[in-house]
Amino acid sequence: MESFLWTGLLLLIVHAAPTEEGLSISPSFTAQCGQNLSLFCNNTHPPLLGSHVTMNWAHSDSNRVICEVNTSHPTKETDDYICTMTEGVHLELTLLGMKPDNRGEYVCKLSSAEGTAFAITNATLDECYTGQYVTTTAEAYSCTFTGVFPEGEVHWFQGSERLTGSTTCTTTVRLEPRGGLTICSTLKRNSTSGQLPYNCSLWNPRARHYLTSQLVTGPSKVTGSSNGKEAHRAFWELWAILLASHFLMKLWA
Structure with missing residues (x-):
């Protein structure tokens, strides 16, 4: 009451x-x-x-x-x-x-x-976002922006050229519990070509400017694969063995 x-x-x-x-x-x-x-x-x-x-x-x-x-x-x-x-x-x-x-x-x-x-x-x-991250797979790149307010769009670029078209990228928008937006945009790899770097940029349509941009790694770098980590570790293990051998040979000499 x-x-x-x-x-x-x-x-x-x-x-x-x-x-x-x-x-x-x-x-x-x-x-x-x-x-x-x-x-x-x-x-x-x-x-x-x-x-x-x-x-x-x-x-x-x-x-x-x-x-x-x-x-x-x-x-x-x-x-x-x-x-x-x-x-x-x-x-x-x-x-x-x-x-x-x-x-x-x-x-x-x-x-x-x-x-x-x-x-x-x-x-x-004020306009804002609270986080951003990139994930890559063998099929696509994905850019995610969190805590976006009041609204936003994700624009993809290759070099200075903007990539457009529904067959090129797809976007999902989710309302967060505290009122912000999570915006995820996915760029299909089979729709891209060339070696210029990619980036995804968060556009504020009301203010008509970009809040932030995120560089996307090249096609050979795939997030989530353990092969790269294993190769990296094997490289440093081999380097440690060679370095130890070098010092032992100098010591014995």
Whole structure:
């Protein structure tokens, strides 16, 4: 019942009263993917000495209270955030590793014997990706980009020439639990020719520029095969034997 009342009140203040006198809050901001970000909320009218104060942060886009602390229990910490209240006056929320689902409106709420106050700020997220890797097989090259936001396309190049056509490459897009995208594009080897190097580039269609590019290894290098590793190890074993023999021969001489 309490959660239902809070949700209704939250919706009311988002649409009716963006701020209330008595609280100051961090201004709206644009964050980078993966960075830790701190939000501040300050009570401009310090409470009476010994009075009980409760403060919380809520994410209005998902209608959920992120953290709630009070003068008896001023700190709460999880894998996603650290929430700390100081002397019933200062409330800080540190979001650990900003992700796409962290964007949106944040509401700070204060409750004490003197009354209740609210304040709102907004978080947007810059374009980003969190990882990239290449895999190769005898049949194809694959480029994967993870944590892509807000959207992206994979473009393949051989040298300076862009490779196009549905028969050349295929792309799959998967929504991640925290709102980013995993984009995997596969280039068929039988659709390529020549010796120029290949690369796959992540294109942002909204901003109309490339976020990153990844060089793809040549056709003779196949990821996942144990033959290359075995040959590499045999080479160094042979080198070690020859080197040891050389020193023994000098010692005996």
